[in-house]
Amino acid sequence: MQYRQFGNTDLLVSEIGFGAWAIGGGAMIGSTAIGWGDADDTQSKYAIHRALDLGINFFDTADIYGLGHSEDLLGGLLGGRHEIIIATKVGNVSRNDQFTVGYTKDYILEACDASLSRLKRETIDYYQLHSARLSHLEQGECIEAMALLQKQGKIRHWGISLNTFDPYPEANWLMQNKFGSGFQLVLNMLNQKALPLVRQASAAGYGIIARMPLQFGLLTGKFDHDISFAENDHRKNRLPPELVEAANKRLENAWELCKKYKINKTQLALSYILSYPEVSTAIPGIRTAEQAEQNTLGLVRLDAGDMSLISDSGGPGEPDVMELIRSLG
Numbered sequence: 001m002q003y004r005q006f007g008n009t010d011l012l013v014s015e016i017g018f019g020a021w022a023i024g025g026g027a028m029i030g031s032t033a034i035g036w037g038d039a040d041d042t043q044s045k046y047a048i049h050r051a052l053d054l055g056i057n058f059f060d061t062a063d064i065y066g067l068g069h070s071e072d073l074l075g076g077l078l079g080g081r082h083e084i085i086i087a088t089k090v091g092n093v094s095r096n097d098q099f100t101v102g103y104t105k106d107y108i109l110e111a112c113d114a115s116l117s118r119l120k121r122e123t124i125d126y127y128q129l130h131s132a133r134l135s136h137l138e139q140g141e142c143i144e145a146m147a148l149l150q151k152q153g154k155i156r157h158w159g160i161s162l163n164t165f166d167p168y169p170e171a172n173w174l175m176q177n178k179f180g181s182g183f184q185l186v187l188n189m190l191n192q193k194a195l196p197l198v199r200q201a202s203a204a205g206y207g208i209i210a211r212m213p214l215q216f217g218l219l220t221g222k223f224d225h226d227i228s229f230a231e232n233d234h235r236k237n238r239l240p241p242e243l244v245e246a247a248n249k250r251l252e253n254a255w256e257l258c259k260k261y262k263i264n265k266t267q268l269a270l271s272y273i274l275s276y277p278e279v280s281t282a283i284p285g286i287r288t289a290e291q292a293e294q295n296t297l298g299l300v301r302l303d304a305g306d307m308s309l310i311s312d313s314g315g316p317g318e319p320d321v322m323e324l325i326r327s328l329g
Contacts, residue, residue: 001055007207024066026232079120182207221265
């Protein structure tokens, strides 16, 4: 495992982090799936232990994942291990069986205390506004809350998990006002919309967390048009057969690189992201010990020509795939 500095902070993070959304289980808000289907807590614990063995020291979760269950699992195993970096998020809320948001000062202060309790920690290493929009930032209460929590010692650093398809307004506002320490954003072989931002933010001293590195598993190469998901798995509506087929066709040339580097598709997808030095860490979802190994071992640095080939395959030449992804949410 290699490690990278998280922007201008004192955090040294593993290049591969542990995305802890899936271990929250198949939670629902009303009839809306907010998880990845049922999860086995025993297997989740094995996954966490194996990740530690492999050198992963960065775990990313949120209070909405499993409606707190993901934080509970991490807290039970990692609460007293202060050499391990835990990042969590605030702002997505289940209220009266409805999915909503909460970015008021009072709500964030209360939610932070609840996360600290579940994580069994006195301080959160990196606290993130979970997809807050520009209007929330400009209103100012969430910024005041983060500053107060930092002053109180309840969080060390803070940032924002940016919108999937338009990350720029919020990121630009924070950089202009010199708020926060990092950005979590989508970057993968199909979606490089945030790549200019990655470079700009890194140059300005912000740490970069690349989320959805495997596009909900689509970039593992294991899905075909027959794939199906349970009702409590959010991918049921996000990965229909037509998207799987379109993505596989679009990446045919890129997948040929697996032969050159003698790696599989998962390794190529993660290697692509980590070949950008500006990226601090990529956080594939991990729910089993086997996935911890698959997402960590055999990664390589791609040469510039191959990076361009992959970027072109995910670029504007064939917008149908990205348009389909966006239409599905």
